[in-house]
Amino acid sequence: MSSAAAALSAADTLLYARGASLAPRAAPGAGLLRAAEPLATRARPLRVLDEGASLPGTPYVVVRLLGQGGMGEVYEVEHRELGRRFAVKVLHRSHAGRRDLAARLCDEARAIARLRHRSLPEVFDLGATAEGRAYFAMELLEGRDLRVELARLGVVAIPTALGLVQQALSALSLAHAEGIVHRDLKLENLFLCDDGTLKVLDFGVAKLLHAGASLTAPDAVVGTPRTMSPEQCAALPIDPRADIYAMGLVLYELVAGRGPFDELRGKRDALRFAHCEREPPPPSRLAPQPIPPALERLILRAIAKAPEHRFQTAADMEAAVRRLLGARGGAAPAAPARELTPTASDAAAISAGEGGVSAGAGGEASTAAPRRPPPAWPGGGRRAARLVRRSRPRSRATPRACPLHLRPGAARVPARWVVVFALSLALAALGLALSPRWAARAELAPPSPPAAEPLRSPVR
DSSP states (O other), X not given: OOHHHHHHTOOOOSOSXXXXXXXXXXXXXXXXXXXXXXGGGSSSOOOOOOTTOBOTTSSEEEEEEEEEOSSEEEEEEEETTTOOEEEEEEEOGGGTTOHHHHHXXXXXXXXXXXXXXXXXXXXXXXXXXXXXXXXXXXXXXXXXXXXXXXXXXXSOOHHHHHHHHHHHHHHHHHHHHTTEEOOOOSGGGEEEEXXXXXXXXXXXXXXXXXXXXXXXOTTOOOSOGGGOOHHXXXXXXXXXXXXXXXXXXXXXXXXXXXXXXXXXXXXXXXXXXXXXXXXXXXXXXXOSSOOOHHXXXXXXXXXXXXXXXXXXXXXXXXXXXXXXXXXXXXXXXXXXXXXXXXXXXXXXXXXXXXXXXXXXXTSOEEOOOSXXXXXXXXXOOHHHHHHHXXXXXXXXOOOOOOOGGGSTTTTHHHHXXXXXXXXXXXXXXXXXXXXXXXXXXXXXXXXXOOOOOOOOOSOO
16 A cells, blocks of 8 residues: 555544543554554654744644644634534644545545434534645534443443444435445544534545545455455445445444454454455354344344445444334434443343344345344354253243233133132132031931841741
């Protein structure tokens, strides 16, 4: 990859928040593939603006640095006239003369600005500083990213994880409809606001499908190795199904507490090979909480190696998640971030409705039969199926309450037994009442005469 392509593929992550740890971490050697190159991998730190300094040629005053990436810096700023605070993303001073990087940052701002969605940040300003550094201002968010949240909890309860993923898929559905592929979806780029709203951040390496010319080299590998789709790893043409793969990995990690190939973290080539060739272990094998089979099928379908075997659109996957959640014609309500807990007891609510989601070849979700065989493991075999059955906790679905008069034969069978029981009690009481009278009669009755001997004839 050329140095220009490497710089273009390094975008900022977690740079729209206040109070979160915004310095991304990466293993040595993974800088060219990460969407956020850590500052520690650079030869020397870049000079940044001090608190209280003005962003030259703009009405913004720096409050503090939120973070740095390979392409620029993000500051919490205050508008001098309005007194309102924003997050401003600006190119590094060293890139002030780079028209290609300025064009990419402007494309990112325009892409977000035209996508008006609750789960996407709002862009308010776009321009250039007096030094010629492109910048754009957006809303300042309060909360933390899902990587921080998962590290705090260890694992996210299944209904909560599904609700978060559903919000992200709703935003991606809009982005894909506008011809925008994110290309770097991961926990660090999914920001959980304090009110429970999820925001999809950092479109810095997004691909514009309808653009006349691409700013990325044709053979450039863009993204983060842990969450890149097989087609991204192989530098093949991509479409929205690459984001479906990444969202499947996000859901996998939320409910299992880890990714399918975390043992290869830091090994760039091994990770790329695993995404292209290795079958991922089912999340039920690694998760510390029970994973319903319907959820496991959904995840494994989303991270299928071949794009044609995945959900074909974000809307398809969102509908499958909604069906699994049991929602009725709407998105799952957002839970405040403080209510997220590592418990997974709510998983029984999903496993009880085992007629969850199964997908056919056409990419549409359908309701399946209540009883299904266990999911196939790599290597298959009866022994693997037995292990799945043994490892899966048994849950008894609570029967629905039904009025007695609505149950078939309910009014007839109980009444008959009640009559029999009542008659038995009446006979028993009658017997107890008459038994003394019967005993008295037996004592007063004269003794019965002895039986007369038969007459014998004298004539022999």
